[in-house]
Amino acid sequence: MPLDHDVLPPFALVRVRRGPGAAPEPAVLADGRVHPLDLAALGATSINDVFERWGSLEPSVRAAATADAGLALDDVVLTAPVEPRQVLQTGANYRTHVIDLEVGHMRPDDPLTKEQAREESERMMDERAAHGEPYFFLGLPQTVVGEDQPLVLPAYSDRNDWELELAAIIGTTAFRVSREDALDHVWGYTIVNDITTRDLVFRRDMPAIGTDWYRAKNARGFNPAGPFAVPRSELPPPDGFALRLDVNGETMQDATSDDLLFDLSALIAGASRILPLLPGDLLFTGSPAGNGQARGIFLKPGDEMVGSITGLGTQRVACIAEEAGR
Numbered sequence: 001m002p003l004d005h006d007v008l009p010p011f012a013l014v015r016v017r018r019g020p021g022a023a024p025e026p027a028v029l030a031d032g033r034v035h036p037l038d039l040a041a042l043g044a045t046s047i048n049d050v051f052e053r054w055g056s057l058e059p060s061v062r063a064a065a066t067a068d069a070g071l072a073l074d075d076v077v078l079t080a081p082v083e084p085r086q087v088l089q090t091g092a093n094y095r096t097h098v099i100d101l102e103v104g105h106m107r108p109d110d111p112l113t114k115e116q117a118r119e120e121s122e123r124m125m126d127e128r129a130a131h132g133e134p135y136f137f138l139g140l141p142q143t144v145v146g147e148d149q150p151l152v153l154p155a156y157s158d159r160n161d162w163e164l165e166l167a168a169i170i171g172t173t174a175f176r177v178s179r180e181d182a183l184d185h186v187w188g189y190t191i192v193n194d195i196t197t198r199d200l201v202f203r204r205d206m207p208a209i210g211t212d213w214y215r216a217k218n219a220r221g222f223n224p225a226g227p228f229a230v231p232r233s234e235l236p237p238p239d240g241f242a243l244r245l246d247v248n249g250e251t252m253q254d255a256t257s258d259d260l261l262f263d264l265s266a267l268i269a270g271a272s273r274i275l276p277l278l279p280g281d282l283l284f285t286g287s288p289a290g291n292g293q294a295r296g297i298f299l300k301p302g303d304e305m306v307g308s309i310t311g312l313g314t315q316r317v318a319c320i321a322e323e324a325g326r
Helices: 047-052 054-064 095-104 114-131 179-185 213-217 264-271
Strands: 011-017 025-030 033-036 077-079 087-091 135-139 151-153 164-170 186-193 242-247 250-256 282-284 304-309 314-321
Touching: 011 047, 025 054, 047 054, 087 213, 095 114, 135 213, 164 242, 164 264, 164 304, 179 186, 179 264, 186 282, 186 304, 186 314, 264 282
Parallel strands: 087 282, 151 314
Antiparallel strands: 011 025, 011 077, 025 033, 087 135, 164 186, 164 282, 242 250, 242 304, 304 314
16 A cells, blocks of 8 residues: 655644754644644643543644644644653564564574575464464663654664554553453554664673663664654554655555554553553554565665654654764
């Protein structure tokens, strides 16, 4: 399903800056215009409070979109539309993506051929989808930034990779919820790009402990989010979303969410068994095939990533080099 990078959501919540150094403020995007949102007038204390109380606040929020002429998008700077207290990431959740990674991470001395490794990975993924459980790990909230901040590529690696993802925004607290009730706790969705430093994923000094997601995924700005947060009621069911990521105008990821091993209901039910998911939290659903690791190419200064997901608009992220000594 083709995606138009220039299509805006008809309605969304955003956070904007009105000038250099200005603090982010919540707003409503409606029909291409930005309308400031007065939290005090709503009786809300934060954007997370709005997500949590959406059932009662939605009419007033939508009314804000007609209360004034609004601002042009060119008159504001869009930043991350969310301020999560928790970031829960789902690993190995797109079938084709996992298979490509398994083959891409093969050692030169591996006894299997690439064809054999792919066949073995396919068997494992089908077995996991039928009988396994989702795999989660935690990200740090400070890595969540807006597209207004360039992605600073850390100087300690030249193997930084893209991973476009659909992220669910939690509305009401979810704790030990069933699959049947899981989506009732979702406020809506946004775009994230889960940047990964590939050569830091596995600990070579202690292979037995496996993956090191702190080092591989939590550098500054490694989770650009937004710029739009779209309510669930504005969108179709999340099992058929199209995802597309271009790097310097070349399409790298082009897939749909029907390649998920575990759908969003299964993810929320599984994650909420361990700890409560809180209003405003982000739950990443995983990234489809087409990353740099599988292609043998990685991000470099000057690159631009443009990601789009059905109904969520477009995210543009510029890459720059880390300054010496920073």
